[in-house]
Amino acid sequence: MTWLEQLAVFGAGIAAGGINTIVGSGTLITFPVLLAFGIPPVTANVSNTIGLVPGGVSGAYGYRRELEGQRARLVRLGSASLLGGTTGAILLLILPAAAFKAIVPVLIIAALILVVVQPRLARWVKQRRAADTGPAPEHGGLILYVAIFLCGIYGGYFGAAQGVLLIGLLGVFVHEDIQRLNGVKNVLGLLVNAVSAVVFTVIADVDWRVAALIAVGSIIGGQLGAKMGRRMPPTALRAVIVVVGSIAVVRLLMT
Secondary structure, X not given: OOHHHHHHHHHHHHHHHHHHHHOOOOHHHHXXXXXXXXXXXXXXXXXXXXXXXXXXXXXXXXXXXXXXXXXXXXXXHHHHHHHHHHHHHHHHHHOOHHHHHHHHHHHHHHHHHHHHHHHHHHHHHHHHHHHOOOOOOOOOHHHHHXXXXXXXXXXXXXXXXXXXXXXXXXXXXXXXXXXXXHHHHHHHHHHHHHHHHHHHHHHOOOOHHHHHHHHHHHHHHHHHHHHOHHHOOHHXXXXXXXXXXXXXXXXXXXX
């Protein structure tokens, strides 16, 4: 890559780190950029996942106050994320590259729909929690555990908008402040990316230059997202994600 392309990847890493901390759709920024520079889809996905791990650490650290007192919840749900992420990463590596190219456009479109409907999902979660006054399992029960596991499989395989899925699930099944749940979302997404990164490092073909550029950028973005990202109008943020994600779909279908 030229130095301008490397700068673009670095900038995409900053954007992805911030977006992942706030919403959870950062892959819809970095993945299309990597495709545009001619990196094969599976290699782009693998390198992107590894690169976003430091940003996940940065974002989780930024939400450390909201995570206080949630250790038991993180241990319980984190085990589901680790199992799911491992399964998804293995599926990515054992399925043929042609399968990934065929499946990912569908996954991206589904992710874009989730990003668009996220405000309605948030309102529905809020209304449901306000109306539900009965007792509920402290950490969401078995249904949430299984749902987090399945979300981990998706995250290990591709992962765009994984955060939107996670915050929606947590909001429905756990009676807790939404900002504290967002902190949990950041940790669960980090665990999925981290365990996938371990698998990919051992087995997959990684573009380490790309991974490093995204890693450094995502660390910066994670802190910006935790501190200042909420100042960006949500509608503008979703618009950017939808445009970039649509470009990714077109790019994949044309290759």
